[in-house]
Amino acid sequence: MPPKSENPLQFLTNAHVAIVAGKGGVGKTTVTAVLARAAADQGLRVLVVELDGKPALASLVGDIPCLALTPPAALAEYLETHGLGRVAKRLATSGVIEVVATAAPGIDDIVVLGKIKQLEQSRAYDLIVVDGPAAGHAITFLKAPANLLKLVRGGPIRSQATEVAELLADRSRSQVILVTMPETTPVNEVIETAEALIRDPGLHLGPVVVNAFEDGKELAVAAAAVGSPMRRAAEYRNARRDLHRRESRRLDDALDLPMVRLPMLASPVLDRDSIAELAAALEMHQS
Amino acid sequence: MSDLEQILQTAEVVVCCGSGGVGKTTTAAALGLQAAHLGRRCVVVTIDPAKRLADALGVPGGLTNDPVQLPVGDGTGELWALMLDTASTFDGLVIANAADDEQATRILTNGFYRNIAGRLGGTQEYMAAERLLALHVDARFDLVIVDTPPTRNALDFLDAPRTLARFIDHPVFKLMMMPTRRGMRVLSLAAQPLLKTIGRVIGTEVLADAVAFFQAFDGMQGGFRHRADEVIDLLHGDGTRFVLVASPRVDTIDEARFFAGRLVDKDLEVAAVIVNRATPDFGAPHGRRSKDPDKAALHDNQAELHARSIGEHEHVAPLVADTGREPVWVPLLASDVHDVVALSEIRALLFAGSPAAPVSR
Numbered sequence: 001m002p003p004k005s006e007n008p009l010q011f012l013t014n015a016h017v018a019i020v021a022g023k024g025g026v027g028k029t030t031v032t033a034v035l036a037r038a039a040a041d042q043g044l045r046v047l048v049v050e051l052d053g054k055p056a057l058a059s060l061v062g063d064i065p066c067l068a069l070t071p072p073a074a075l076a077e078y079l080e081t082h083g084l085g086r087v088a089k090r091l092a093t094s095g096v097i098e099v100v101a102t103a104a105p106g107i108d109d110i111v112v113l114g115k116i117k118q119l120e121q122s123r124a125y126d127l128i129v130v131d132g133p134a135a136g137h138a139i140t141f142l143k144a145p146a147n148l149l150k151l152v153r154g155g156p157i158r159s160q161a162t163e164v165a166e167l168l169a170d171r172s173r174s175q176v177i178l179v180t181m182p183e184t185t186p187v188n189e190v191i192e193t194a195e196a197l198i199r200d201p202g203l204h205l206g207p208v209v210v211n212a213f214e215d216g217k218e219l220a221v222a223a224a225a226v227g228s229p230m231r232r233a234a235e236y237r238n239a240r241r242d243l244h245r246r247e248s249r250r251l252d253d254a255l256d257l258p259m260v261r262l263p264m265l266a267s268p269v270l271d272r273d274s275i276a277e278l279a280a281a282l283e284m285h286q287s
Numbered sequence: 288m289s290d291l292e293q294i295l296q297t298a299e300v301v302v303c304c305g306s307g308g309v310g311k312t313t314t315a316a317a318l319g320l321q322a323a324h325l326g327r328r329c330v331v332v333t334i335d336p337a338k339r340l341a342d343a344l345g346v347p348g349g350l351t352n353d354p355v356q357l358p359v360g361d362g363t364g365e366l367w368a369l370m371l372d373t374a375s376t377f378d379g380l381v382i383a384n385a386a387d388d389e390q391a392t393r394i395l396t397n398g399f400y401r402n403i404a405g406r407l408g409g410t411q412e413y414m415a416a417e418r419l420l421a422l423h424v425d426a427r428f429d430l431v432i433v434d435t436p437p438t439r440n441a442l443d444f445l446d447a448p449r450t451l452a453r454f455i456d457h458p459v460f461k462l463m464m465m466p467t468r469r470g471m472r473v474l475s476l477a478a479q480p481l482l483k484t485i486g487r488v489i490g491t492e493v494l495a496d497a498v499a500f501f502q503a504f505d506g507m508q509g510g511f512r513h514r515a516d517e518v519i520d521l522l523h524g525d526g527t528r529f530v531l532v533a534s535p536r537v538d539t540i541d542e543a544r545f546f547a548g549r550l551v552d553k554d555l556e557v558a559a560v561i562v563n564r565a566t567p568d569f570g571a572p573h574g575r576r577s578k579d580p581d582k583a584a585l586h587d588n589q590a591e592l593h594a595r596s597i598g599e600h601e602h603v604a605p606l607v608a609d610t611g612r613e614p615v616w617v618p619l620l621a622s623d624v625h626d627v628v629a630l631s632e633i634r635a636l637l638f639a640g641s642p643a644a645p646v647s648r
Contacts, residue, residue: 023307023308024306024307024308025306025307025308025309025534025539026308029538056538151398151492151493152490152492152493153490153492154490154491155486155487155490155491156487157490158490184622219581219584219585219588220581220584220585221585223579223581223582223585224582224585229569229570229572229573229589230569230572230573230585230586230588230589231585232569233567233569233585233588233589233592234585234588234589235621236567236569236592236621237588237592239621239622240619240621243621243622266591266595270536270537270538
């Protein structure tokens with residue numbers, strides 16, 4: 001586990017693959033884009049991989065190459081590169097791929113991770129940032145190789161799973177970056193997820209990213225009349241900041257992992273500019 | 288009376304839809320609480336494995352696959368809740384449809400079946416729909432509120448019954464099976480080269496399991512298909528209402544609009560829209576910005592919240608235009624909703640009367 005005192009941006013160069021994971025609504029895609037932008041700003045050759053069918057990601061990262069990976073496409077490519085090209089087409093058109101993916105648990109995750117491994121081994125990129133799978137599937141996704149190895153005794157899928165498991169187990173090659181928000185339920189959830197993943201010797205956790213953190217000093221509520229809208233607005237803001245500080249402290253106490261905070265954006269619109277703004281905030285964090 | 292109150296008084300089924308992280312589970316719980324106060328015998332079905340609903344409802348041991356009754360204070364109705372266990376619901380369906388115990392056991396112990404029961408795309412959604420059907424005819428309840436699974440596009444719930452039926456009727460499986468004589472089920476010769484190929488990729492043990500599953504499953508397809516049709520009828524029935532839940536973030540609004548469009552495509556309508564996690568608006572600050580730094584900071588704070596709220600209403604406007612429903616706005620609370628007190632607060636905000644408009648636009 002990396003030491004707590006680690007330089008906030010150092011982690012981007014710790015491994016060539018960073019898998020960003022978190023529950024829906026916490027800003028996983030935002031964090032993926034911000035990490036990619038910050039790494040590219042540092043001069044790294046970055047590739048963004050998205051697994052979620054979120055076309056928005058490509059527009060958020062601007063000139064950084066972005067690859068959309070889907071299990072059927074990854075499986076078809078896999079079959080082709082393993083001398084099964086002739087049948088691959090037939091399998092795809094007859095819908096067998098869907099059936100194959102169902103028959104072996106996690107096979108879809110394995111072929112996707114296998115493609116990421118192949119990109120990593122090509123050495124064409126210094127950092128591959130993966131916008132991980134949606135919602136609660138992060139643990140299933142990351143444990144797919146280990147689970148598949150228990151079930152499948154032979155064949156090319158087994159060797160693929162073995163190679164992917166090696167990628168995930170090597171801290172110089174890959175790390176998992178968990179994303180959360182500084183609120184009670186998301187913090188509870190990220191602690192649970194982190195504990196489940198830490199117990200697994202085959203994975204390495206990078207820092208936890210706390211997204212949409214409302215920072216700022218305490219407003220002097222007494223300067224406005226009791227019950228006035230201005231006073232209530234200030235009380236609300238103080239309570240939110242207090243909640244965020246408290247929850248982020250609780251997270252820090254619960255997990256022995258470094259923490260990176262991203263500030264709450266002023267606008268509800270996420271675009272290339274706001275990503276650049278957050279990436280700059282992350283870089284400031286460093287000094 | 289608000290759209291929401293009307294829905295809770297008359298509907299038999301309420302489906303809460305929206306993308307992940309918008310507070311769908313909390314909303315479902317708050318609606319259930321209100322329904323109980325209106326005298327309904329209501330059951331809330333959640334699929335949220337994070338046990339959030341259990342926390343919010345104050346169920347210490349967490350929810351289970353069987354409904355538990357919850358205290359509702361001064362309400363005249365009842366509130367029940369359960370957390371969907373996909374695999375055991377699927378098991379129940381297999382047992383109900385199997386010709387005999389022997390067929391049920393063969394399926395339930397099959398490795399391939401365990402995989403699809405747990406993780407075939409759409410299984411969770413289908414089982415949520417299946418459970419909905421069972422609860423709808425359960426005499427203990429007169430209202431079922433469903434918190435839909437947090438799927439990528441929040442649509443699978445509606446398509447799920449068909450997806451599973453399609454899977455069962457998959458041409459590949461038909462190909463695997465010869466027309467059967469009683470008790471004699473053999474692989475079709477035509478399927479063998481294909482199966483050999485699949486076996487080379489995934490390993491022969493996994494494939495053997497799959498073939499055994501479809502052999503065991505034979506004869507049950509009709510029951511499953513019939514059940515799927517019933518679920519579809521219920522979702523399209525007069526007693527079912529769809530409540531769209533969103534947050535003011537642009538990406539969740541886009542998903543909500545997409546979902547509203549799909550409901551229309553299916554001849555269904557959005558009965559109400561709830562926007563959670565809205566920035567509370569305290570209006571524009573009065574008077575001039577003070578030179579005193581403390582007072583200026585308060586002025587700026589109120590102005591910033593006001594501007595943010597106006598921005599959020601602008602972003603939600605297209606959703607209002609699409610659905611023709613004025614949303615109920617639920618402001619982001621100073622603390623997170625994870626206990627009964629906060630849940631009651633959400634309920635109060637949802638049913639405060641008229642939909643909250645931003646102050647002094």
